[in-house]
Amino acid sequence: MFKVITNKDGQTQEIQTSLSAHELMDNPLLNKGTAFSKEERDAFDLHGKLPIQVESLSSQLMRVYRQFQEKNDNIQKNIFLNTLHDSNTTLFYKFCSQHIDEVLPIVYTPTVGDAVEQYSSEFRRPAGIYLAYDEQKQMDMILGNIAKKQQIDFIIVTDGEAVLGIGDWGIGGMDISIGKLMVYIICAGINPANVLPVQLDVGTNNQKLLDDPMYLGARHPRITGKKYDQFIEKFVMSVKKHFPNVYLHWEDFGRDHARAILETYRDQLCTFNDDMQGTGIVATANVISAIRATQTKFTDHKVVMFGAGTAGCGIMDQILDAFIASGMTRKQALDRFYIIDRFGLVVDDMPDLPDFQKPYAKSRKELKNWNINNQENISLLEVVQNAKATILIGCSTVKGAFNKPIVTTMAQNIERPIIMPLSNPNSHCEATPEDLINWTNAKAIIAAGSPFEPVVYQGKTYQISQGNNAFIFPGLGLGAIAVKATKMSDGMIRVASETLASFSPLHQSVNNPVLPPIHDATIVSKAVAIAVAKQAIKEGLSSIKAKEADVEKLVNNAQWIPDYYPLKKQ
Numbered sequence: 001m002f003k004v005i006t007n008k009d010g011q012t013q014e015i016q017t018s019l020s021a022h023e024l025m026d027n028p029l030l031n032k033g034t035a036f037s038k039e040e041r042d043a044f045d046l047h048g049k050l051p052i053q054v055e056s057l058s059s060q061l062m063r064v065y066r067q068f069q070e071k072n073d074n075i076q077k078n079i080f081l082n083t084l085h086d087s088n089t090t091l092f093y094k095f096c097s098q099h100i101d102e103v104l105p106i107v108y109t110p111t112v113g114d115a116v117e118q119y120s121s122e123f124r125r126p127a128g129i130y131l132a133y134d135e136q137k138q139m140d141m142i143l144g145n146i147a148k149k150q151q152i153d154f155i156i157v158t159d160g161e162a163v164l165g166i167g168d169w170g171i172g173g174m175d176i177s178i179g180k181l182m183v184y185i186i187c188a189g190i191n192p193a194n195v196l197p198v199q200l201d202v203g204t205n206n207q208k209l210l211d212d213p214m215y216l217g218a219r220h221p222r223i224t225g226k227k228y229d230q231f232i233e234k235f236v237m238s239v240k241k242h243f244p245n246v247y248l249h250w251e252d253f254g255r256d257h258a259r260a261i262l263e264t265y266r267d268q269l270c271t272f273n274d275d276m277q278g279t280g281i282v283a284t285a286n287v288i289s290a291i292r293a294t295q296t297k298f299t300d301h302k303v304v305m306f307g308a309g310t311a312g313c314g315i316m317d318q319i320l321d322a323f324i325a326s327g328m329t330r331k332q333a334l335d336r337f338y339i340i341d342r343f344g345l346v347v348d349d350m351p352d353l354p355d356f357q358k359p360y361a362k363s364r365k366e367l368k369n370w371n372i373n374n375q376e377n378i379s380l381l382e383v384v385q386n387a388k389a390t391i392l393i394g395c396s397t398v399k400g401a402f403n404k405p406i407v408t409t410m411a412q413n414i415e416r417p418i419i420m421p422l423s424n425p426n427s428h429c430e431a432t433p434e435d436l437i438n439w440t441n442a443k444a445i446i447a448a449g450s451p452f453e454p455v456v457y458q459g460k461t462y463q464i465s466q467g468n469n470a471f472i473f474p475g476l477g478l479g480a481i482a483v484k485a486t487k488m489s490d491g492m493i494r495v496a497s498e499t500l501a502s503f504s505p506l507h508q509s510v511n512n513p514v515l516p517p518i519h520d521a522t523i524v525s526k527a528v529a530i531a532v533a534k535q536a537i538k539e540g541l542s543s544i545k546a547k548e549a550d551v552e553k554l555v556n557n558a559q560w561i562p563d564y565y566p567l568k569k570q
């Protein structure tokens, strides 16, 4: 269909295609709309199919921005941008890269959460591929056919069971995959021609969807147990067969599935789960930055996680690694960690504890000197008071869980408490940054899960960092793809955290936000990609033989830059 011609440095010179007229304009990767040149209009039978004015990319961008601003609400903006995305890839990504701050909350969290809920009612056209449990016999053929036509470097897959903080949205999860893919492309320049979003449709347990006559997914309860595991295995085997070098990103799987899948497949191919690993990398970077900036030591800190699910325990695992890397034994580090779930502090005599919570479960012996009301349900406030917590993180989706007594106790425990209410969307957040600032006299070092407006306190404006995974997952993906990494190791994850921490504005002043502004995500992503690619090579996990000095060039060559290139007849 088309061939990209590059120079010896890997930069695109021209694109050759056999498509013409409407077929060409209907291909979003090749479409230029009003920017097709006079020569291209001659060569590709485009006269009469476009207004006579030949525009530049920059004049198209001005119009898009005006139209974007005219949309009344965020969901309309989301629909507008998705329509642009489906018609002109270059214009869409150029626009997004110029307006990252405004665009990320629209194509990704929080607005994408609304889009997911309205997936079936707002459905316009299919995007990506849908692999339904009942059609699994066709799965290998579907993936094989794609492999024959397209080079795929990157797959993002969801089963829509645990979307953001809003639960099971079945086939609507596809919008998350697409939104996340957009963030990969906007921030890191993953090539949109080589990506594939996949929805594994295993049904839904959301009765509202099952009862909705518009619902487009499979109308049956979720497939579970062995049948589910076999379906996932079939998918991974087919992916490995048809796309041997692919980077496979798992998105929004349910708590138990997410962990089991990652543990089963992380040594078999280069694979990553953002809910479990991405958030952990950002949160760890925040902890590293805050500890350094406050000139405290890791041994000065006690960490409490409220909401010990997929993200919560994934985050704790990585912060634990950072504590161990600072010189503690695993036991010494674990002694400083506390997790709280629905039944209060997780204690090792609780029945049916999931494996991933067990390392953090406290023994009754450790709590014998604690002042507690109800041994069967030890509250967050009691943990913060008794453990003298200094770092508090929320992944519970419980709005307002970090109340004033809890937060003020944190501020009594340490001069600069680190508080990260990470639950999305804002309506599920454990505390508002405004309250955290007011209740701690602006001493709390804060990162939230979603964007929040700056807070003015005693005449000073505080920017609120969004613990946005967009600082991490795009660069990890780009780095891995650039060197064709065979797996995503703990070492690659650790250097990603360190690299992000090195960009923290806290290093200039402890009153600055902990994370850089989101419009720096492209710069951070590039640095993360280079660090991750170097680490993959160092650990012998790259199928490319490259010297460390050549890694930056490999990363540059792997990046796609949104621009119009001359089109020639194939």
Ligand code: NAD
Pocket: 162, 164, 165, 166, 254, 255, 274, 275, 279, 306, 307, 308, 309, 310, 311, 312, 340, 341, 342, 343, 344, 394, 395, 396, 397, 398, 422, 423, 424, 425, 428, 448, 449, 450, 467, 468, 469
């Ligand atoms: P999850 O369902 O796996 O985990 C939520 C956990 O909270 C569960 O273990 C649940 O039992 C627990 N919980 C619920 N009510 C509770 C209560 N009253 N007290 C204590 N614990 C309670 O979901 P997840 O994937 O881990 O996501 C959790 C939240 O974190 C979501 O809002 C999600 O959007 C957010 N998150 C944010 C980021 C980010 O900021 N970048 C990334 C991933 C997830």
